[in-house]
Every structure is written in structure tokens, then in C-alpha cells.
Amino acid sequence: MSEASVPGAPSLETVGGDPELGVQRWWSEREQRLLRRRPRVDGLTIERIILTALALVDVEGLEALTVRRLADELSTGSASLYRHVSSRDELLVLVVDHVLGEIVLPDVGLSGRAKVEWLSKELRRVLIAHPRLLPALTASPLLGPSAVRGAQNGLGNMLEAGFAPAVAVPAYLAMIDFVLGTVYFDTSRAGQNSSTLLINGDGFDRPSAAEVFEFGLRTFLDGLTHRFPPPQ
Amino acid sequence: MSEASVPGAPSLETVGGDPELGVQRWWSEREQRLLRRRPRVDGLTIERIILTALALVDVEGLEALTVRRLADELSTGSASLYRHVSSRDELLVLVVDHVLGEIVLPDVGLSGRAKVEWLSKELRRVLIAHPRLLPALTASPLLGPSAVRGAQNGLGNMLEAGFAPAVAVPAYLAMIDFVLGTVYFDTSRAGQNSSTLLINGDGFDRPSAAEVFEFGLRTFLDGLTHRFPPPQ
DNA sequence: ACCTGAACACCGTTCAAGT
């Protein structure tokens, strides 16, 4: 997994050379590259690679996704994979965006608040469907086509729910942080027992991860409506 | 980083054999072991190992923390480190709890709600101080002595703020998820640009990570008070 | 008893040599 860039380095989006993995320009240049490309003779496609990688992660975990192991799974050599992806990190970025593509956008007929709730639940749903992939979520900025689609819908929903941009933007971002936080720590070992055993030790009931999510989402949205009542 | 245990496996806390890394019994058995231990002649102590590992992560990132490299840093061989920690994962667990030990608990004179806010901000503060360590947070349940100290204080604050246990418990857990979510995604590459470039593209102002955190915390706590008004 | 050099079984990635 790649490290964060050095603070103070020039903005990655504007520099002339190769763009950093996963930033906006990286995605657009990748699209150009894919269009220019001739079909490969060996039957290997990036789609097949991504699906096989995801299946491997789902079944055996992120650690099992090694370039060599994936090549085995595809009956080829590890070097051959490097004709389709330039690094293991790039592969992870592609798999993550593929999973975000499973998000079903809310029906346009729903109210703004209902759309906000729908999208949060969908994000949680698709991520929980692939719990062992989650540590890869932080490997790159979430700017692939599916992530962008979700973010545009999500922010749009907040605006449609009647919040001014100066409220909708931090509200949207805070809600994403909350959803990712619950998913991350509820499915990883961090949340598995976490503070909870303690709580059991104190004789309190332990709510399920889903209950904590519902509770937090509802409380946050109620607080939002309470702090910023919709204009009449 | 270790993988989550197989779902459906017997509870890790109650089985007879060696407890899984980071669970409660693991911590207590570790304490027993440390008490029985004679001082080492080579000057290597677990404290020195933890501090050196944390410094290495802070300066060069989590990837640079290899057993071999850490051994170099301590002028010894990698095999020698295995007399103090049984794996790289165990080392990460110890470093994470060490960092949580930097949390300053709220002054007892503060109100319940002020204590809740204080602890959330402290958790955020100590984690942000070591951004490159964060991916290690999910490697194990957070049940070390410092994590337990923080969790007990955190839940206690919620109760002291006047919420019934059935509210305080999910509220506490949801808030932790939110704090960890903001820290995680604001400091990792995932949040670095995230949905935010998009937003810039749409002409909206981009709030800072700190602003999103403050906004979310305040909104959540307001929602909590609104949904569950304190008895008189 | 304690310590550790050297080995084992892996990694991600590159590149010269093949077709």
C-alpha cells in the first residue's frame, strides 16, 4: 500500500510528469491509454484481472492477493500482469473503484433526505460485502469513475434536501467519514471486540454494528435538520 | 497486518490455547509474561523497541517499519527482536496502544458533554500526530491498557452527560466510528483529495478536515440532545 | 540460558531474451 505523499510537495494534479496513482489526472490519462490499446492475444483483460483479484480477496483475504498468486490464478506469470497494471497498488485502486460501482443510486422520485439515507446505506452495503478489501480503501484518493459518480450524487442529495452549500458540503463529508468509519471498524478486527467487551463487562447490552450505524446516521441527520431547518 | 478471523470460529476469548493477538486474554497473559521475565543483558527493552518503531513510522512511514530495518536502527539483528515481540503484527499492536496512551483524559470538573467533546478531540489529536501509523489501527481489536482506559472514560462521559445506557452505548460507539473515520480518511490518501476536488470543480468551498470534524461532532451531539433531552 | 548468523520460503518489480 502506498504511503501518503510528502506534505509540502507541489500539488499532484498540476505537475507536468506522470500523475500520482489514483488522482484525477491519473484516471483520465488511464482512460486515454485504454482507448489507444490493441486487444491482447493472451485473453487477459483488465476486467478479468480485477474480478479474479476481488474473488481472491473475498475468499482468502487481502494478504493472499500477491501479484504472483494472482498470476497463478490466471494461469500466467507475474511479469505478464505488469502489461495490464503497473503495480500491485494500481490493482488495488482498480478493485476498489470496481466495488464502488456496485452502489445503486437512489430513485429520483425519493425526497432529498431519503436519497441521502439511501446512498449512505448503499455505500455501507457494498463495502460490507467485501470486508477484507477495506484496508485498501485508504490506498488512494477515491476519484475513480464510480467514486466520482457516488460523490456527485451524494452531494446533490444534500443540496436537494434543502441545505445551503456551506452546510451541505461539510455535512456530506462528515457523513461519508461516519459511514466509512463504521464500516471500517465494525468489519476489521479493530471494532470486532473493541470497547464492546468492556461494555459487556459493565453489564450493558452491546448493540450490533448495524444498530450503531442506524443510530449514528439518524442522530446526525436529526441534528442537521435541527441546526439548519429547511426554509419553510 | 493480520486478517480478520474466520467468521463462525469459536469466540477467541474463551478458547483454551494461545489467545489471538490483541484480544483481552492476550493482553493479560502478556502482562504475566512480562512480570516473570528477567532483565535482558543486551540493553534491548520493549519500550525502546516501541519508541524506535514509532519514530521510524513517523519519519519514514509504515512501510519502512520492517523487522530488519528496525533491528538495524537498534544495532542488532532481526532474530534478536523476536525475543521481545513474536511478530511484526504484535509490534504494531504495541505501538498503537502506546500512542493511545498519549490521550489526556478530561478534567473531572468539566460537564458531561464537555468531557465527551474533550475526549473525541484528544483521540483525534493523538492519532493525527502519527498519521502514518493509522493503517495499523485496524490490525487488532483496540483492547490494550490505554485503549481500555479511553473507552471506559468515553462511555462514562456519555452516561455522565445524562444519557441512559441504551442511548449512551450506541452514541459512544457511533462517535468513535465518526472520529476514527474522519482521522483515517482525512489523513490518508483516501481523503486527501477525495470528493473534494469534485466539489472545487463545482465551485463550492472546500472545508478543512478540522472543520468537517467540528461540524460533524457538533451536529451529532446536537442531534443526540435533541432526540434524547436530558431529564429536566 | 540467552543470543544470533544463516537459511527458508516468500514478496514486488524489472529486463533481457525469446517469439
Place this chain on the structure above:
DNA sequence: ACCTGAACACCGTTCAAGT
């Protein structure tokens, strides 16, 4: 032009041999 075997420079971890 496309593909890939074999190598390079690493890993985490173990264990027999040393003191």
C-alpha cells in the same frame, strides 16, 4: 510488437549453532 523466464533486491520468520 508482444510476451515472459529468470533474476534482483527485498520481506517475515525460524532454528541450529554458538556463547
